[in-house]
Amino acid sequence: MKILSQKTENDLKLFFSGFKNGFLDFNKLIANIVNSILLSIAYFIGVGLTSFFARISNKHFLNNTRLQKNNTYWSDLNLKTRDIKEYYRQF
Amino acid sequence: MYILGISCFYHDSSACLIKDGKVVAAALEERFSRKKHDFSFPQEAIKFCLEQAGVTIKDVGYIGFYEKPFLKFERVLSQHLEMFPKSFKNFLHYLPSWLNEKLRFIKIIRKKLKYKGDVIFIEHHLAHAASTFLISPFEKAAILTIDGVGEWTTTAYGLGCVNDIHLIKEIRFPHSLGLLYSTITAYLGFSVNNSEYKVMGLSAFGNTDKNTNLYYNKLKKVIDIKEDGSFCFDMSYFIYHYADKMPSKKLCELLGGPIVKKGERLAKRHEDIAAALQIITEEVVLKILNHIYKITKCENIVLAGGVGLNSVCNGKILKNTSFKRIWIQPDAGDGGTSMGAAFYIYNTILKKERNFILNHNFWGPEYSDDYVKKFLNFNKVKYLEFKDKKELIEKTAKLILEKNIIGWFQGRMEWGPRALGARSILANPCYAEMKDILNLKVKHREKFRPFAPVVLAEKAKDWFDCDNPLPDPTDFMLMVYPIKEDKKKFIPTVVHVDGSGRLQSVKREQNPLYYDLIREFENLTGIPILVNTSFNIRGEPIVCTPYDAYRCMMGTEIDYLVMNKFLIRRSDNYQDIWDSEKYAKD
Numbered sequence: 266m267k268i269l270s271q272k273t274e275n276d277l278k279l280f281f282s283g284f285k286n287g288f289l290d291f292n293k294l295i296a297n298i299v300n301s302i303l304l305s306i307a308y309f310i311g312v313g314l315t316s317f318f319a320r321i322s323n324k325h326f327l328n329n330t331r332l333q334k335n336n337t338y339w340s341d342l343n344l345k346t347r348d349i350k351e352y353y354r355q356f
Numbered sequence: 357m358y359i360l361g362i363s364c365f366y367h368d369s370s371a372c373l374i375k376d377g378k379v380v381a382a383a384l385e386e387r388f389s390r391k392k393h394d395f396s397f398p399q400e401a402i403k404f405c406l407e408q409a410g411v412t413i414k415d416v417g418y419i420g421f422y423e424k425p426f427l428k429f430e431r432v433l434s435q436h437l438e439m440f441p442k443s444f445k446n447f448l449h450y451l452p453s454w455l456n457e458k459l460r461f462i463k464i465i466r467k468k469l470k471y472k473g474d475v476i477f478i479e480h481h482l483a484h485a486a487s488t489f490l491i492s493p494f495e496k497a498a499i500l501t502i503d504g505v506g507e508w509t510t511t512a513y514g515l516g517c518v519n520d521i522h523l524i525k526e527i528r529f530p531h532s533l534g535l536l537y538s539t540i541t542a543y544l545g546f547s548v549n550n551s552e553y554k555v556m557g558l559s560a561f562g563n564t565d566k567n568t569n570l571y572y573n574k575l576k577k578v579i580d581i582k583e584d585g586s587f588c589f590d591m592s593y594f595i596y597h598y599a600d601k602m603p604s605k606k607l608c609e610l611l612g613g614p615i616v617k618k619g620e621r622l623a624k625r626h627e628d629i630a631a632a633l634q635i636i637t638e639e640v641v642l643k644i645l646n647h648i649y650k651i652t653k654c655e656n657i658v659l660a661g662g663v664g665l666n667s668v669c670n671g672k673i674l675k676n677t678s679f680k681r682i683w684i685q686p687d688a689g690d691g692g693t694s695m696g697a698a699f700y701i702y703n704t705i706l707k708k709e710r711n712f713i714l715n716h717n718f719w720g721p722e723y724s725d726d727y728v729k730k731f732l733n734f735n736k737v738k739y740l741e742f743k744d745k746k747e748l749i750e751k752t753a754k755l756i757l758e759k760n761i762i763g764w765f766q767g768r769m770e771w772g773p774r775a776l777g778a779r780s781i782l783a784n785p786c787y788a789e790m791k792d793i794l795n796l797k798v799k800h801r802e803k804f805r806p807f808a809p810v811v812l813a814e815k816a817k818d819w820f821d822c823d824n825p826l827p828d829p830t831d832f833m834l835m836v837y838p839i840k841e842d843k844k845k846f847i848p849t850v851v852h853v854d855g856s857g858r859l860q861s862v863k864r865e866q867n868p869l870y871y872d873l874i875r876e877f878e879n880l881t882g883i884p885i886l887v888n889t890s891f892n893i894r895g896e897p898i899v900c901t902p903y904d905a906y907r908c909m910m911g912t913e914i915d916y917l918v919m920n921k922f923l924i925r926r927s928d929n930y931q932d933i934w935d936s937e938k939y940a941k942d
Contacts, residue, residue: 300452308436308447316440326434329530329591338586342512342526344482349705352476355461356426 358415360405361698362398362465363422363483365458367549368691368773369398372719373405373416374698378712379491381408382719382771384691387900392941393550394897397457397464398694404721413469420697422690423480425458427507431529439598446598476705478697480506481661484685485523487696488660489516490703491714492683493828498652499523500644503661503689504534504549513648516658519703519710524651530597531589533640534662536579539594539602540633544626545616548602555630556668557805558622560854562631566639571625571632574610579636585644622804638669645677655680660696664688664834665773667858671836674823686717686832687772695771716866717776717832720769723902728920731902738928742921745869752918753876756784756886761798763891763917765905766869770898774833775890776860777810777870779898779905781914783887785809788848790887797913800894800937806858808833809850810888812874813861819843819885820859833860849887860888895941911936 319326361372364385372382381404386392388400406412432454436443457464465471478486484501495518502511510532514523538548541555563569578593591597593607601615608614611629616622645657657679659670665688673682685692702708732739742748756762762782770776781798783790791807811819816826822837829835836858844851851857864871878884891905892898893912899905902919909917909924910932917924926933 301448304448304451305444308444309441312433312436312440312447316437319437326438327530327597328528329438329589329597335582337582337584338527338531338580338588339525339584340528342509342514342523344479344512344514344521344523346520346522346704349476352478352701352705353474354426355424355459355477356430 357417357702358409358411359418359420359698359701360402360416361420361422361694361696361701362402363690363694363697364397365395365453366690367393367395368689369395369401370687370691370694371398371401371405372695372698373409374702374712375409377699377702377708377710379695379714379719381405382695383721383769384687384772384897386897387720387769390897390904392895392897397468399468402469408721413471416471416473418474418476418701419465419471420476420478420483420694420701421461422478422483422693422697424477424507425461427479429454429459431505431508435597443598446600449600476697476701478700479509480693481509481512481523481526482521483693483696483700484660484688485512485514485516485521485696486700486704487692488658488664488683488685488688489521490519490699490710491685491695491712492656492658493713494656494658494681494683496654497656497658497683498648498654498679500641500648500657500659501661502533502641502659502663504538505529505532510534511644511661513644513651515652515654519707521700521704527586530591530594531587533587533637535594535596535602536589537633537637537663537666539596539607540629542602543607543611543615544622544630545618545620552662553665554802554805556634556666557852558627559630559634559668560806560852560856561804562624562627562629564631564635564854566632566635569628569632569635571611571629572635575632575636577610578607579640581636581640581643583643584647585640585642587640634668637663637666638672641666641669642672642676645673645679649678657682659684660688660692662689667834667836668856670829670834671822671856674827682827682829684829684832684834686714686774686829686834688834689773691772715828715831717770717772717774718768718778718867719771720778721900722768723920725920725922728902728922731906732922732924735906735932737906737924737932740923742923745872745921748918748921748923749869749872749876751923752873753880755916756782756877757880759784759787759790759793760915761794761913763905763909763914763919764870765891765899765902765917765919767867769900772832774860775888775898776831776833777862777867777888779891779900781889781891782873783807783849783889785847785849785885785887786881786883790849794849794887794889799889799912800940804853806852807850807887807889808858808860809847809885810860810862810870810874812871812878812884813863815878815884816859816861819847820857822859826861830859830861831863831866833858835859846883847885850885893936893940906932908936910934
């Protein structure tokens with residue numbers, strides 16, 4: 266059961282919790298820096314190169330052009346009940 | 357057999373537990389975590405569901421997840437590949453969450469829930485479709501799902517027949533009616549995935565005539581709509597497919613100015629833009645529905661997806677299409693998909709007979725009189741205890757009549773985004789100034805937003821120009837109808853600027869205490885209607901526990917809290933008064 270008034274924490278407890286939170290923040294900062302470096306490499310080499318070759322071979326990953334001549338923009342989905350094994354997959 | 361449905365990691369995480377094809381418990385995670393639209397793993401909601409059923413995770417036969425994560429990741433990667441190098445910032449920002457949680461759902465549930473059973477992944481729009489069809493009163497119905505985006509699909513239609521769902525056609529990302537609505541929401545300075553309903557409320561202030569609304573023609577440059585309702589965007593007006601923001605500079609130029617800054621006063625132009633967006637939304641939805649009717653020849657329609665919460669549009673469906681009956685999942689947004697995933701497993705994959713119709717919405721936690729009394733005594737709260745329900749109803753109705761604002765905390769909390777009489781703020785609808793009193797004392801919200809009326813179901817047709825018979829989604833506050841001209845003067849608090857009201861109808865079997873309260877108010881005034889607005893501090897989720905309710909009352913200026921059989925007056929408890937407005941968010 267929640268209570269309305271909170272007890273004041275003693276100074277020692279506050280010191281250690283602050284110390285712990287400081288380390289966690291430092292940990293996050295380092296992780297963010299490392300992540301940013303690794304992801305930047307992955308982006309410019311992995312995504313960049315793939316995107317470059319896709320462009321020169323005129324391959325598009327998103328249908329973001331408008332085809333005015335079409336009578337409809339509906340496309341086939343045909344999603345029906347399948348065998349249970351199909352639903353264990355994440356794709 | 358117990359089946360647990362889960363939705364999380366985008367917005368509105370939720371959990372739903374069903375037993376032998378019937379809902380046992382369902383709740384949004386935000387109500388427990390107190391973070392609005394919380395998208396984290398719904399640990400607390402799951403814990404509640406299992407406790408409510410009196411079982412442990414070992415008793416759960418299947419867990420259903422509301423999307424196929426790898427398919428969604430394919431779409432995200434496709435966005436980056438197509439939009440390189442513009443998507444760099446988004447890539448850095450969002451990829452860690454994909455690698456750490458979204459693609460590791462199985463590991464997360466094994467670790468956090470210690471669950472060792474089967475996990476089933478259901479396509480997002482299939483989960484939406486199941487969330488509305490399988491618990492509807494229909495054996496056969498046409499299905500329409502429209503939201504922002506699932507894996508690739510943004511709009512889909514199909515047919516539900518007994519246990520089977522067949523989604524026939526789709527419109528794919530980046531073309532999305534939900535994202536168009538969100539883009540204009542962002543343009544008008546409101547928060548995305550949160551304030552779309554504010555734009556819907558604002559639209560009534562603008563010019564709703566498409567022949568004279570300048571912005572209607574401007575927005576038609578953005579979207580090409582075919583006769584069958586299918587649509588396609590000119591993507592140069594958007595940047596949501598590669599950036600954090602949604603409207604492009606070109607869209608801002610088209611709409612005649614920059615994105616509205618937070619707190620900036622809205623002009624007539626902005627109201628017209630909201631109105632134009634609402635006209636286009638209705639045009640698309642109604643065209644799609646007429647097309648679906650031609651294809652399916654079915655007279656029942658069920659809706660789900662975030663756009664299904666557009667109650668202004670919903671109220672026009674039966675009048676403007678050939679459908680005769682309608683049903684909408686009360687949590688039509690992503691929160692509802694956990695229910696859809698659970699029912700899809702039970703009814704469709706396992707082929708068990710359908711034996712449940714969702715005819716009320718009270719699936720959340722409940723607190724006993726004993727618990728509430730202990731809470732009040734422990735915190736030295738001054739209160740009165742009603743002798744019985746009769747006294748509770750008579751006294752509360754009288755307090756409402758005397759223009760007091762009442763926090764109403766009774767029974768099991770609601771499922772979905774609406775407060776429907778379990779965690780509601782109630783007030784007298786008969787005074788024009790009540791709207792300002794509510795805004796000034798309690799809600800502190802934008803002046804253009806209307807307050808909703810709750811009406812006895814059998815009296816709705818006397819007060820509203822509604823469909824006849826009254827569709828079931830009105831029970832969940834999902835339809836807006838015009839208020840009868842001769843009745844408007846009696847209930848000015850709930851009459852929106854265009855003369856409409858987003859009514860909630862109540863049947864006694866759904867919530868006897870709530871029904872009897874409105875009935876008692878009718879005995880006193882001749883009006884079977886109250887104001888019903890959500891019981892929350894601005895920017896916070898609706899209250900869940902007695903603590904949340906009491907804190908909310910003391911932080912706002914709600915006059916009385918009726919919590920189970922206890923009556924608490926704010927002014928009797930000075931020691932706990934605080935100002936919630938200092939901490940209020942959007």
